[in-house]
Amino acid sequence: DAGVTQTPRHEVAEKGQTIILKCEPVSGHNDLFWYRQTKIQGLELLSYFRSKSLMEDGGAFKDRFKAEMLNSSFSTLKIQPTEPKDSAVYLCASSGLAYYAEQFFGPGTRLTVL
Amino acid sequence: GQGVEQPAKLMSVEGTFARVNCTYSTSGFNGLSWYQQREGQAPVFLSYVVLDGLKDSGHFSTFLSRSNGYSYLLLTELQIKDSASYLCAVSPYNTNTGKLTFGDGTVLTVKP
Numbered sequence: 094d095a096g097v098t099q100t101p102r103h104e105v106a107e108k109g110q111t112i113i114l115k116c117e118p119v120s121g122h123n124d125l126f127w128y129r130q131t132k133i134q135g136l137e138l139l140s141y142f143r144s145k146s147l148m149e150d151g152g153a154f155k156d157r158f159k160a161e162m163l164n165s166s167f168s169t170l171k172i173q174p175t176e177p178k179d180s181a182v183y184l185c186a187s188s189g190l191a192y193y194a195e196q197f198f199g200p201g202t203r204l205t206v207l
Numbered sequence: 208g209q210g211v212e213q214p215a216k217l218m219s220v221e222g223t224f225a226r227v228n229c230t231y232s233t234s235g236f237n238g239l240s241w242y243q244q245r246e247g248q249a250p251v252f253l254s255y256v257v258l259d260g261l262k263d264s265g266h267f268s269t270f271l272s273r274s275n276g277y278s279y280l281l282l283t284e285l286q287i288k289d290s291a292s293y294l295c296a297v298s299p300y301n302t303n304t305g306k307l308t309f310g311d312g313t314v315l316t317v318k319p
Contacts, residue, residue, distance in 0.1 A: 124305035135311035136250075136294070143305065184249060193305035194240045194298065198249035 095120070097199035099185050105205045111173040114202045117166055118187030126196065127151075127160050127170050128184040136184070142168065175206045211297050211310040218316045219285055227280040227313045233299030240307060241269060241280045244292045253280070253293075282315070290317045 098117045106112050118125050127139040140160035141149040151158065157176075162168040172179055182203050186196040210233040219225040231239070238257035242250040256262055256271040256278065268281040282289055292314045296307040 126306075136309040138306070141306055148304070149306065188305050190305070192255075194238055194255040194307075195252040196240075196250075196296075196305075196307065198251070200249055 097185055097187055097197050099183075099199035099202050101202060102200060103203050103205075105207065106175045107207055108177060109174040110206075111171065112175055112204065114170045114172075114183055114185075114204075116168045116170070116185030116199060118168070118185070119189075119197050120166065121189065122187035122197070123165075123190045124188045124193060124196075125162060125168050126186045126188075127168070128186065129154075129181045130184055130201070131181045139170065139183075172204075175204075177206045180204055180206050210299065211295060211308050213293075213295060213310040213313045215311070216314050216316070218318065221285055221287055221317055221319050223285055224281060224283045225285055225289070225315055225317070227282070227293045227295075227315065229278045229280075229295035229310055231276050231278075231295075231297045231299075231308075231310075233297050233308055235299050236273060237298035239269075239271060239278050239298075240296045241267070241278075242294045242296060242309075244294060244312065246291070250294060285317045287317050287319065290315060 100115045125142045129137045139151040142162045145162045159171045182201045184201045185199045188196045211231045240255045241253040244250040254269045256269045261270045271278045292312040294312040296309045
């Protein structure tokens, strides 16, 4: 079984650019999460989908962050426009309804905004 | 993480043990999970507890006290490779949701 995959693994963007991060969850999982992780803030939830429906959009991240899930096997996170403070690791995770306590994380995308 | 607190750092010695503490104060409680995150890698699920008491799983054991909003992860016979960040995560709701509230993690350093 393939785990969660994320692309790209690394992204460097200029301030003001638009970037799109991609995630493929574990096949059959109903829940998908986008997180941002920094040493200072820890893990912050950006978006949460259940069966492709947006359950939570992370409040403070609404303005420039938009996650979409057009089908059950693919999700994107768009950041527009990027700012230097967006430099972080972006993690995608998925879990199944039968055992929501175990989230499977992808390897992450390390974003650097110059 | 809001409502879930962990000490930032912990240090121990190879061959001994380490106890990683976690306290929480969230609305409702469905259970608590522990994750390990090595430097530069993604978090990996270790254990899930929902009942009070000690759950012995060999190298990793977990304890939960729901009335005190407290849990710990106990690592025994420490190895250098156990050096990592350990995150606890609470499912704070009584409704059907997969969302977890994560603590900021405790960085465990195991010295020779």
